[in-house]
Amino acid sequence: xxxxxxxxxxxxxxxxxxxxxxxxxxxAATYISWAxxxxxxxxxxxxxIGDDWPKSEIKALNNRGIDTQGLQIVKGGKSFFWAGKxxxxxxxxxxxxxxxxxLADFVPELPESYQDAEFLMLGNLTPDIQMAVIQQMEQxxxxxxxxxxxxxxxxxxxxxxxxxxxxDVLTINDEEARQLSGEYSLVKAARxxxxxxxxxxxxxKGEHGALLFHEDEVFFAPALPLLEVKDPxxxxxxxxxxxxxxxxxxxxxxxxxxxxxxxxxxxxxxxCVEEFSLDKLKNIQSHELESRLKEFKNLVHYSL
Amino acid sequence: xxxxxxxxxxxxxxxxxxxxxxxxxxxAATYISWAxxxxxxxxxxxxxIGDDWPKSEIKALNNRGIDTQGLQIVKGGKSFFWAGKxxxxxxxxxxxxxxxxxLADFVPELPESYQDAEFLMLGNLTPDIQMAVIQQMEQxxxxxxxxxxxxxxxxxxxxxxxxxxxxDVLTINDEEARQLSGEYSLVKAARxxxxxxxxxxxxxKGEHGALLFHEDEVFFAPALPLLEVKDPxxxxxxxxxxxxxxxxxxxxxxxxxxxxxxxxxxxxxxxCVEEFSLDKLKNIQSHELESRLKEFKNLVHYSL
Numbered sequence: 001x002x003x004x005x006x007x008x009x010x011x012x013x014x015x016x017x018x019x020x021x022x023x024x025x026x027x028a029a030t031y032i033s034w035a036x037x038x039x040x041x042x043x044x045x046x047x048x049i050g051d052d053w054p055k056s057e058i059k060a061l062n063n064r065g066i067d068t069q070g071l072q073i074v075k076g077g078k079s080f081f082w083a084g085k086x087x088x089x090x091x092x093x094x095x096x097x098x099x100x101x102x103l104a105d106f107v108p109e110l111p112e113s114y115q116d117a118e119f120l121m122l123g124n125l126t127p128d129i130q131m132a133v134i135q136q137m138e139q140x141x142x143x144x145x146x147x148x149x150x151x152x153x154x155x156x157x158x159x160x161x162x163x164x165x166x167x168d169v170l171t172i173n174d175e176e177a178r179q180l181s182g183e184y185s186l187v188k189a190a191r192x193x194x195x196x197x198x199x200x201x202x203x204x205k206g207e208h209g210a211l212l213f214h215e216d217e218v219f220f221a222p223a224l225p226l227l228e229v230k231d232p233x234x235x236x237x238x239x240x241x242x243x244x245x246x247x248x249x250x251x252x253x254x255x256x257x258x259x260x261x262x263x264x265x266x267x268x269x270x271x272c273v274e275e276f277s278l279d280k281l282k283n284i285q286s287h288e289l290e291s292r293l294k295e296f297k298n299l300v301h302y303s304l
Numbered sequence: 305x306x307x308x309x310x311x312x313x314x315x316x317x318x319x320x321x322x323x324x325x326x327x328x329x330x331x332a333a334t335y336i337s338w339a340x341x342x343x344x345x346x347x348x349x350x351x352x353i354g355d356d357w358p359k360s361e362i363k364a365l366n367n368r369g370i371d372t373q374g375l376q377i378v379k380g381g382k383s384f385f386w387a388g389k390x391x392x393x394x395x396x397x398x399x400x401x402x403x404x405x406x407l408a409d410f411v412p413e414l415p416e417s418y419q420d421a422e423f424l425m426l427g428n429l430t431p432d433i434q435m436a437v438i439q440q441m442e443q444x445x446x447x448x449x450x451x452x453x454x455x456x457x458x459x460x461x462x463x464x465x466x467x468x469x470x471x472d473v474l475t476i477n478d479e480e481a482r483q484l485s486g487e488y489s490l491v492k493a494a495r496x497x498x499x500x501x502x503x504x505x506x507x508x509k510g511e512h513g514a515l516l517f518h519e520d521e522v523f524f525a526p527a528l529p530l531l532e533v534k535d536p537x538x539x540x541x542x543x544x545x546x547x548x549x550x551x552x553x554x555x556x557x558x559x560x561x562x563x564x565x566x567x568x569x570x571x572x573x574x575x576c577v578e579e580f581s582l583d584k585l586k587n588i589q590s591h592e593l594e595s596r597l598k599e600f601k602n603l604v605h606y607s608l
Contacts (some may be wrong), residue, residue, distance in 0.1 A: 118341075186529045208513070300604040
């Protein structure tokens with residue numbers, strides 16, 4: 001049993017109304033793997049970096065039980081770099097720099113030892129790369145989840161649709177669900193997206209929580225109102241990591257268990273945004289996680 | 305025991321991406337009173353209309369147990385009229401017409417028989433009028449709730465703050481909470497607003513649900529994802545009506561009971577938006593309400 005994640009491993013420069021950091025650790029797969037490591041003991045990472053990405057960070061991943069055999073290191077290459085600036089309304093951000101660097105020529109290669117992965121998380125990337133990873137799996141994983149974004153709907157819709165057809169869980173935000181389905185009602189959007197392939201649709205709404213649709217059912221995980229939100233970068237990936245890590249650990253893909261996983265993902269995301277980069281995500285104590293999960297329960301629990 | 309509501313009784317013309325209606329029944333107090341009537345058996349209304357507002361609608365209110373002795377009817381006058389057009393994103397709307405008409409000279413007058421009201425709902429109106437109603441009460445009601453909006457923060461902040469100081473529950477949306485408090489974090493906004501007087505803060509987020517803050521606690525009521533949303537007009541008032549109607553009926557102002565009331569208000573609002581004007585709100589069967597409340601529970605209930 002293991003969780004295989006493909007996605008970016010990167011450097012970020014981030015400015016929010018609450019501070020500014022330069023060339024810190026980032027990347028979808030980095031957030032996913034760290035968040036999942038609080039649950040899954042057996043993870044495998046597929047990505048690409050230049051030799052500028054700190055060796056100590058690779059070691060830190062290994063120490064969390066994450067196999068990095070599939071992490072290609074390009075000698076003399078530069079790692080993917082993203083810079084962004086958030087508005088006062090943290091739901092809005094401007095991308096200032098996107099340097100693909102080594103990511104531009106990324107061809108994922110699955111080590112033989114990765115073939116037993118039963119859970120596959122496809123972080124936001126070119127749909128062609130996501131598809132290539134699925135195709136390299138000799139046996140279809142028990143559960144494939146895929147994150148994507150509006151950018152791919154604009155520039156690679158055909159290949160995006162082919163990839164979406166192959167996955168079980170699609171995670172996108174509400175605007176993207178509307179764009180992909182052409183439906184304003186999220187209930188109708190979910191129905192339209194189920195026709196494209198996925199059995200589950202997770203709609204991420206940032207500070208407004210997340211919805212999980214399955215057949216005619218729907219479940220909602222709130223976002224915890226926080227005293228401080230310093231940096232929303234990676235919150236969606238952290239959510240996905242908590243979600244998939246919990247599923248892998250419990251090895252249960254029932255709707256009831258996906259509900260629990262949605263809450264766990266939301267709890268992990270609530271930690272992520274409290275500090276810049278992975279500063280909080282790398283240092284969550286088990287009592288903090290327990291008490292955060294209790295806060296989530298109190299937030300929505302009532303008797304009526 | 306009774307619920308006293310002050311607010312507008314009006315005509316609306318509404319255009320949404322899903323249809324258009326001309327000069328239909330509207331007004332905050334109308335929505336509040338109808339929604340509350342599914343719970344409270346004893347309501348009193350304070351408002352003003354022209355003699356153009358249908359007598360049959362007044363009778364319909366009376367038939368729901370709503371005393372309209374405090375509803376002033378101006379002979380030859382015209383009722384308040386509002387026209388608006390909603391965007392594709394139903395959270396955005398443009399006001400096309402605001403004809404105050406008889407509302408321009410509204411001086412609320414409480415009939416003697418209204419003095420026993422223990423629950424007071426101040427619908428969105430000039431803060432001066434809201435304050436005048438509080439001041440006319442010989443005995444302070446057990447619970448005073450007040451709805452307001454950014455417009456009054458822009459044009460009547462002094463009088464708004466004086467009124468807010470006198471109430472127990474303030475209901476505003478997230479943007480307004482940020483504007484009023486100067487804080488972006490809703491947790492910090494709530495703390496700042498508690499210093500202004502209220503013990504409870506309800507933050508209405510439309511399709512993203514509602515938050516209830518009290519001391520250091522917070523509770524969240526989701527919005528039910530709906531197949532069809534035809535007209536969001538009056539949703540916030542319907543929410544307030546369900547909330548206050550439930551409180552009056554149960555005569556319990558504990559935080560635990562306010563949580564239940566928040567869910568009830570959200571359920572009522574989910575009916576409101578399914579049809580134009582009060583079309584659905586006037587015709588909710590008790591089995592529909594029960595099953596809607598069950599849907600709300602299923603939406604957020606999980607075991608973890």
